[in-house]
Amino acid sequence: MEMKGMNVKIGALECKNPVLTASGTFGYGLEYQDFVDLERLGGFIVKGTTLHHREGNAYPRMAETPSGMLNAVGLQNKGVDHFIEHIYPQIKHLDTNIIVNVSGASIEDYVACAEKIDALDAIPAIELNISCPNVKQGGMAFGVTASGAESVVKAVRQAYHKTLIVKLSPNVTSITDIAKAVEYAGADSVSLINTLLGMAINAETQRPELSTITGGLSGPCVKPIALRMVWQTFNAVRIPIVGIGGIQSATDAIEFILAGATAVEIGTANFVDPNITMKIVDGIADYMQRHRIDNINTLRGALKV
Amino acid sequence: MQKKESDLLVVSNTELSKRACLITLESKDKLPRINAGQFAELLVPNCSGVYLRRPISIHAVNVQNNSIEFLVQLVGKGTNALANVKQGEIINTVFPLGNGFDVDNMPYRKPLLIGGGIGIAPLYQLGVDMVSKGIQPTFLFGTRTAQDIILKDKYNAVAPLFYTTEDGSFGTKGFVTDHQLMNSELGQFDALYVCGPTPMMKAVVSKAHQAGIDCYVSLEHKMACGLGACLCCVEIVDGTNTCVCKEGPVFKSDRLQWK
Numbered sequence: 001m002e003m004k005g006m007n008v009k010i011g012a013l014e015c016k017n018p019v020l021t022a023s024g025t026f027g028y029g030l031e032y033q034d035f036v037d038l039e040r041l042g043g044f045i046v047k048g049t050t051l052h053h054r055e056g057n058a059y060p061r062m063a064e065t066p067s068g069m070l071n072a073v074g075l076q077n078k079g080v081d082h083f084i085e086h087i088y089p090q091i092k093h094l095d096t097n098i099i100v101n102v103s104g105a106s107i108e109d110y111v112a113c114a115e116k117i118d119a120l121d122a123i124p125a126i127e128l129n130i131s132c133p134n135v136k137q138g139g140m141a142f143g144v145t146a147s148g149a150e151s152v153v154k155a156v157r158q159a160y161h162k163t164l165i166v167k168l169s170p171n172v173t174s175i176t177d178i179a180k181a182v183e184y185a186g187a188d189s190v191s192l193i194n195t196l197l198g199m200a201i202n203a204e205t206q207r208p209e210l211s212t213i214t215g216g217l218s219g220p221c222v223k224p225i226a227l228r229m230v231w232q233t234f235n236a237v238r239i240p241i242v243g244i245g246g247i248q249s250a251t252d253a254i255e256f257i258l259a260g261a262t263a264v265e266i267g268t269a270n271f272v273d274p275n276i277t278m279k280i281v282d283g284i285a286d287y288m289q290r291h292r293i294d295n296i297n298t299l300r301g302a303l304k305v
Numbered sequence: 306m307q308k309k310e311s312d313l314l315v316v317s318n319t320e321l322s323k324r325a326c327l328i329t330l331e332s333k334d335k336l337p338r339i340n341a342g343q344f345a346e347l348l349v350p351n352c353s354g355v356y357l358r359r360p361i362s363i364h365a366v367n368v369q370n371n372s373i374e375f376l377v378q379l380v381g382k383g384t385n386a387l388a389n390v391k392q393g394e395i396i397n398t399v400f401p402l403g404n405g406f407d408v409d410n411m412p413y414r415k416p417l418l419i420g421g422g423i424g425i426a427p428l429y430q431l432g433v434d435m436v437s438k439g440i441q442p443t444f445l446f447g448t449r450t451a452q453d454i455i456l457k458d459k460y461n462a463v464a465p466l467f468y469t470t471e472d473g474s475f476g477t478k479g480f481v482t483d484h485q486l487m488n489s490e491l492g493q494f495d496a497l498y499v500c501g502p503t504p505m506m507k508a509v510v511s512k513a514h515q516a517g518i519d520c521y522v523s524l525e526h527k528m529a530c531g532l533g534a535c536l537c538c539v540e541i542v543d544g545t546n547t548c549v550c551k552e553g554p555v556f557k558s559d560r561l562q563w564k
């Protein structure tokens with residue numbers, strides 16, 4: 001079923017509907033092919049990709065928490081060249097937006113990785129994950145200071161010519177300061193939120209549940225925080241916002257759109273229901289019909305206050 | 306192999322002991338092809354506090370009845386809730402996942418199938434499929450005490466079955482690696498298949514390596530997606546972090562970094 005009035009634009013990026021999938025939760029799309037018609041997605045964002053191969057963190061990398069989970073995957077991936085040679089050929093024909101999530105440990109790494117992806121015809125956008133630790137600055141994440149965020153986005157902006165989405169970390173005092181810095185540096189869009197830093201302890205063994213002790217919290221438990229941050233950011237910047245965090249139904253997605261999101265990403269919910277994205281696409285169409293909304297864009301930021 | 310997400314009907318849920326139950330689920334549609342050792346991700350019904358699915362091995366496949374069986378040990382919130390699911394209820398199931406055992410291309414004649422605790426679960430269908438291929442398996446199971454022994458007759462109907470118990474209340478006293486089958490009589494076997502707690506699997510692998518016998522382990526790492534998407538369930542295989550859910554859960558032991 002083709003759905004009318006659901007198209008959205010993120011910068012120059014045209015999406016047939018506002019439902020995308022979140023990086024690190026959807027593999028390279030292929031993992032979900034048995035459950036999802038990938039071409040019915042507004043787009044999907046592939047696993048965090050770095051210039052060089054990364055082994056990621058030691059096992060255990062996951063702990064379930066009330067209404068969510070912690071992860072400490074640590075950006076395991078085989079590097080951008082492996083992506084280009086082995087994975088890109090398997091997905092490039094798909095009639096949807098394939099977005100690569102780019103991570104790095106230094107500005108040079110981000111730039112080099114983004115340049116390589118710029119050359120791929122079937123990749124219309126990148127999502128820059130600025131939650132990564134900057135090895136040159138003592139491991140503090142780029143995304144936790146306005147100046148750090150600005151410098152990495154500026155550098156990538158010069159090297160990358162298509163739609164540049166910058167993914168914000170929620171582990172900051174003021175999300176709007178970071179969002180404004182990123183907008184100023186030339187980002188076409190911001191996506192938020194990445195995972196919240198959290199921790200889980202096994203009282204029986206008196207040990208941490210994760211090999212890294214702390215990890216990233218995701219799932220429905222983070223939704224209220226994500227929603228608040230999207231709303232605040234909507235009131236602070238002009239570029240389109242992609243809302244992420246605990247979305248597991250069409251209603252959740254609509255709430256993000258009302259708070260100001262142009263599109264949404266579905267993350268951890270894919271683990272619970274591998275078909276959830278299709279249900280959300282259908283559910284948004286149903287909501288639009290019930291509320292007599294012809295164009296989803298009229299709902300953006302339409303929160304009645 | 307096509308994976309499915311479907312609502313399966315609970316046709317029976319039998320308490321086997323205070324700590325284990327056997328759940329049989331029926332599919333309306335024809336079952337996909339399932340290999341021994343593959344698993345499913347079960348969505349635990351009406352259980353607050355359990356967010357993710359639970360990975361459980363497919364214990365047995367009944368093609369005639371379109372049903373699959375799960376042997377579940379009650380260790381926490383999710384598995385206890387599964388034990389309370391009633392006949393006629395629905396369990397949403399994603400299956401079959403992982404690669405399981407490759408019985409079709411098995412070069413062995415006389416393997417020993419070693420299970421510790423609930424680790425026996427993936428070995429039942431393996432034993433059945435081996436027998437149907439003319440392979441002669443033997444089961445060796447270890448539990449803490451006689452009370453933990455479950456489904457003895459069911460396994461014994463497939464192949465010779467031996468036990469160790471830690472307290473000596475049944476079979477040989479000690480761990481599986483203390484049994485004569487793993488010591489003086491180990492030479493009669495041409496392969497070992499093992500599933501159980503990690504220390505037990507490591508002890509078996511070490512014996513297998515010493516004796517120069519091929520050994521396969523079935524791992525039970527913590528999982529989130531079960532599909533190879535999240536990279537949470539990794540074990541170092543061939544020197545690199547590898548998803549147990551997608552590339553395993555069965556691995557030949559010499560590919561692991563286990564000493």
Ligand SMILES: Cc1cc2nc3c(=O)[nH]c(=O)nc-3n(C[C@H](O)[C@H](O)[C@H](O)COP(=O)(O)OP(=O)(O)OC[C@H]3O[C@@H](n4cnc5c(N)ncnc54)[C@H](O)[C@@H]3O)c2cc1C
Binds near residue numbers: 382
């Ligand atoms: C591929 C695979 C196949 C499995 N097959 C079976 C099976 O056939 N039968 C069966 O009973 N169990 C099996 N398991 C283990 C089962 O998934 C866990 O016991 C279950 O998820 C625990 O859920 P819970 O909510 O009851 O426990 P929780 O409340 O989540 O945890 C209770 C305790 O169990 C521990 N635990 C949780 N998950 C695991 C795990 N994956 N491995 C070891 N300990 C864990 C926790 O650390 C905690 O100490 C399998 C696991 C995997 C990965």
Ligand SMILES: Cc1cc2nc3c(=O)[nH]c(=O)nc-3n(C[C@H](O)[C@H](O)[C@H](O)COP(=O)(O)O)c2cc1C
Binds near residue numbers: 022025071266267537
């Ligand atoms: C297992 C896992 C791996 C993730 N990997 C990445 C990643 O590589 N890059 C990234 O930007 N975000 C990553 N994330 C964060 C998600 O994309 C998303 O921002 C976050 O999980 C919040 O959304 P959710 O609550 O819908 O999952 C990961 C999340 C999870 C759970």
Ligand code: FES
Binds near residue numbers: 533
């Ligand atoms: S559980 Fe997600 S990759 Fe294995």
